[in-house]
Amino acid sequence: MNIFIILVCVIILFFVMCFIIALSLFNFACVRKQKYIRIPIGGKESVNDLRFKIKAGIDWFLSQPYENISVRSHDGLLLCGKYLSCEGSKKTAVCVHGYTSNGLRDFGRISKILYNSGFNVLIYDQRACGESEGKYITFGIKERYDCLLWLKTILEKYGQKDIYLFGVSMGATTSLMTLAFDELPKNVKGVVADCAYISPYHVFKYQLKKLYKLPPFPFLWFVDIICRFKAGFLIKEITTITAVSKTDVPVLFVHGQEDVFVPPEMTIRNYEACISRKSMFLVENAKHFTSFSTDMVSYIKKVKEFFMF
Numbered sequence: 001m002n003i004f005i006i007l008v009c010v011i012i013l014f015f016v017m018c019f020i021i022a023l024s025l026f027n028f029a030c031v032r033k034q035k036y037i038r039i040p041i042g043g044k045e046s047v048n049d050l051r052f053k054i055k056a057g058i059d060w061f062l063s064q065p066y067e068n069i070s071v072r073s074h075d076g077l078l079l080c081g082k083y084l085s086c087e088g089s090k091k092t093a094v095c096v097h098g099y100t101s102n103g104l105r106d107f108g109r110i111s112k113i114l115y116n117s118g119f120n121v122l123i124y125d126q127r128a129c130g131e132s133e134g135k136y137i138t139f140g141i142k143e144r145y146d147c148l149l150w151l152k153t154i155l156e157k158y159g160q161k162d163i164y165l166f167g168v169s170m171g172a173t174t175s176l177m178t179l180a181f182d183e184l185p186k187n188v189k190g191v192v193a194d195c196a197y198i199s200p201y202h203v204f205k206y207q208l209k210k211l212y213k214l215p216p217f218p219f220l221w222f223v224d225i226i227c228r229f230k231a232g233f234l235i236k237e238i239t240t241i242t243a244v245s246k247t248d249v250p251v252l253f254v255h256g257q258e259d260v261f262v263p264p265e266m267t268i269r270n271y272e273a274c275i276s277r278k279s280m281f282l283v284e285n286a287k288h289f290t291s292f293s294t295d296m297v298s299y300i301k302k303v304k305e306f307f308m309f
Contacts, residue, residue, distance in 0.1 A: 015218070022222030029204070030136050030231055032128040033100045050293060057108025061123070064115075071153050073127065074145050075232075080131040081124030081150065083158070084115060091162040091189075092120040092154060096147060098169030098289055100137065102130030106168055110292065113300060120161065122154055126171070136231035139170060139200035141238065144177040151178070151185050164307065165191040168289050169262065172196035173240055176251070176270065180243035190307050193240075194254040195289050196270060197262045200227075200235040206263060244274035251278050252306045256286025256294065279306050 066084040073079055081103065093114045097106035103123035111121045126143050128134035151163060165188065167175030172193040178184065179191065197203040204223060205216045224235045244251060251274055255267035264282060271280045281302045286294035 018218050019222050021214075022219050022226055025204070025208075025219070025223055026226045026230065030138070030227065032135050032137065053109055053293075054105060055108075057110070057112060058104045059108075060112050061104060061108050069122075069153070069157070071146075071149050073142075073149065075142070077127050077133040079124060079127060079133070079146055079150075081122055083154070084111065084121040084123075085158075086115055086118055086120050089118050089120050089161070091118065091164065092122060092158070094147075094150060094154070094163055094165050095121065095123045096143075096165060096167040096171030096175050097123075097126060097129070098171050099139075100129060101169075104130075106171070106289075107166070110166070114166075117304075119164075120158070122150065124150055126174070137170075138227075138231055138233045139197075139203065139235075140173040140177050140240075141200065141233040141235075143170070143174040144181070144238070147174050147178040148181050148184065151188065155185055155187060160187060162189045163187045164189055166194075167192065167196065168194045169196070173198075176240040177238055177243050179247040179249055179251075180238060184249075188249055190250045190252070192252045192254065192303060193267070193270070194291060195256060195259055195262050196240055196253070196267060198241055198266050198269065199237075199239040200233075202239070202266065203262060204235060207261075210260070240270050241273040244270055244276070246275070248276050250276055250306070252303060253278065253280040254283065254291050254299070254302075255281075256283050256288060256291045258285060259288045261288035 064084050066082045069083050070078055070080050095103060095107040095111065097103045102125045107123050111123060114121050125132040127146055128137045165175040173196045175191050176193050176196055201220060204220055208214045208216060208219060220235065227233055227235055253267045253271045255264040257264055267280065271278060283291040283295050292299045
């Protein structure tokens with residue numbers, strides 16, 4: 001009897017510890033951050049060089065005659081964006097930023113190239129990031145509904161133009177997941193998905209093993225429960241593989257070969273599952289979200305060639 005009681009106590013203690021670890025993981029990964037979480041960078045640029053170029057890109061965009069716009073999400077959050085019109089253009093780039101970042105930080109540099117290539121540019125802040133409202137980051141699960149809302153909004157507000165989604169990291173996953181909607185506007189003509197992960201579950205599983213040497217069960221089982229009750233989403237609710245396996249929208253997949261935050265194997269799996277016109281660009285010596293910085297010339301060339309700009 002004593003052995004049985006001890007065994008029960010050990011099991012209870014084990015699951016309590018698992019829950020505490022899972023709650024810590026949830027709070028670290030999903031709760032809104034006051035500051036951008038720095039992801040290790042690499043490639044040809046030093047940290048100071050990259051900061052300077054990011055700031056220069058932001059300054060350039062803010063010096064243009066952009067328009068502040070906002071939408072109200074399906075769950076009541078005010079989401080903020082900036083729209084830069086290119087005179088006479090019939091195509092719009094919708095830029096979707098990465099984890100804990102904001103639109104200007106991730107796309108200030110690229111927006112200038114897009115604008116000079118004849119694009120209207122929409123840069124928006126995802127929920128729980130930048131100027132947008134929200135307490136929880138959901139790794140693309142709820143963000144995909146926001147992305148769809150932005151697509152519909154710019155079509156209604158600015159007319160019928162061809163739309164191209166440019167997503168990086170979590171923004172790439174968000175963009176790919178958005179393709180799964182039956183009501184996706186027909187004006188969406190292409191996606192650039194730079195270093196996308198497959199789902200929250202897949203990236204959590206990878207990071208749990210890499211950083212803490214822990215198995216997915218039972219920790220992610222508890223994480224999923226916490227995500228459901230605190231943030232209203234499931235970590236296996238949808239995958240990018242599901243989305244691209246039924247889309248007819250062309251997709252250019254990009255990934256740094258030295259990415260240790262989101263392994264390039266996830267992009268390879270997305271590419272293999274995609275049934276639409278597709279291409280894949282794996283960049284040597286590039287880490288997470290540094291493909292553009294590492295080989296900007298080839299990056300721009302690949303985008304222009306694939307979408308025939």
